[in-house]
Amino acid sequence: METLVGYLLLFGVVLSIILIAAGVAWYRLQTGRLTLEYQISDTNLFQFIGQDAQQLFTGAFSPQLLVNLGIATLILTPYSRVFVSVLYFGLAEHNVKYTLFTTFVFSVLTFSFFRY
Amino acid sequence: MTISFELLVLISIVGGFIGAMSGMGGGVVLVPALTFLGVDIKNAIAISMISVIATSNGSASAYVRDRITNLKAGMFLEMFTIVGATVGASITLVAPRQPLFLIFGIVLLASWATLLLEKGEGWKPAVHQDAFSRWLELKGSYYDQAAGQTVSYRGIRAYIGGPLMFGAGLTAGLLGIGAGALKVMIFDLAMGLPPKVSTTTSNLIIGVTALAGTSVYFASGLIDPGLVAPVILGVVIGAFAGTRLLVRISNVAVRIFFLFVIAALGAEMIIRGLTGLI
Incomplete structure (x- = not known):
């Protein structure tokens, strides 16, 4: 787990x-x-990540797109870390408490991404 | 914006370095430096907030792999910090600017005073663990390179740590900083974790906390990519260097190093808040 989280970050x-x-x-x-x-x-x-992904797949490359993708990657890194933690505590450790804790964190972050 | 790319990179390297060394995130240096260069404090806070994600990720990745970080303590407490950060960032969006300078300075000086009072006291393992902390499975051990031995510890008083972490998250979101000093203090004083575990676990949860704050600032258009690009590049370089050094030096050296930096920056921000020279 430590190694996975470490390398993910x-x-x-x-x-x-x-x-x-x-x-x-x-x-x-x-x-x-x-x-x-x-x-x-x-x-x-x-929306920001969606627009970037759309430009990426339609091949509309530009310096701005690369910088945007860099920012998006940065933002998604801790988000993925929380997601991996949910899976780890739920599937590997079967630790109900920590599955709930990490799920709460993941939900709040997801909500804040959409709401604002 | 007329600030040169090179200058922004340089300032961010310094910020990232100090951020990693102290476990505070680069924001404590970046926000004063950016506002000094003429960036609006709200933009500075937003940019600092996103750069804190980079610093935290970079340093945390090394610490987590060294197995010093306590993942459970981090994941329990980040429930509180993310809610706090969302509230804090929402306040900054509508707050007047001068009080933001004042609060920034006061928070820095308060962190400074606490660390100064604490200085020299070695860490002692907690003897008795309360039922709630035991239920949360807050214990661990790590190998201390400087001391050359394995340190075992148990976390205590998690019921106080949680609500206090909401406050730390609020401060982080409000000021665009990692608020690592506050988090380290809560781990150290309230929860009885060894200093290195405090610093590294604080680093891990700073990233998620900063993400919660960033999403608020992002939607309000305060994140200027022209400033973000050089700041992130510099901060990561600085953080990487700082982290490599921290694993090798003793606890006391870490403390003394950042006490001076915090005091000077805090005083500067308070003076600007009071005189209105913003």
Whole structure:
């Protein structure tokens, strides 16, 4: 469990850093500037991730998309960690208490993603 | 925004380093630094909040694999911190700016005072564990590299720890910081966990707490990708370096190091809150 959670967190951070760094580097090549100028507004986290995924699958690549995917990856990392914890306590440990605790955390996070 | 990319990366490296060393998250350095450079405090708080996810993930991944982190204590207490963070971030969205500076400074100085008073006292294992903490299975052991021995411990007073963690989460969401000092204090003083377990477990739950706060700030459009990109890159580099160092040094050295940094930043934020030079 420790090893799985540890590597999950590490993988999430590394992937997100690579995506953001690649986005910035690409933007630099395209425009000669390092600081991206665009806004993220009027969207909750699930819509944001949905839009990014849609652009990814339709092949609409851009520096902004890479940076967005990096941010999305970062956000999804602790979220996945909580999800993995639910599965671990429920399926591997059969620990009812901690399955309920982690399920509560997962539900609150999911709710907050949609609500705001 | 006219702040150079390089400067933002540099500041974030320093923030990430101090954040990992202290278990507080990079926010305590980032928010004062960003506002000093002219970023609106609400934007600074939102950006800091998302960067805290990165710091926490990066450091926590190393600690969790070293098996110092107490996963059960973390998962029980994050139920309280995420609710607190959602409430805190919602307050910041509507709050006036000057009090945010004041509260930020006061929280930093309060953390500083507590740690100063506590300094020098070694950790003693709890002898008697209450029924609730036993029910929560709060116990563990880890190998201390600096001392060269295995430390066993039992957590106590989880019934106080829970509600206090709501307060820590609220502070985190409100100010865009990890509020690690508060969390470490709750683990140390209220729940009797050894300092290294406190610091590392605090790091683990900071990530989820920051995520709860981030989702509130995200929807309000306060997260500017142009600022987020350099800040996240810098913070992760700094956090990685800090974490590598923390596993190798003794408890007292960790404390003394960040006492000074916190005091200076706290005083600066209070002065700006009072004088209105924001």
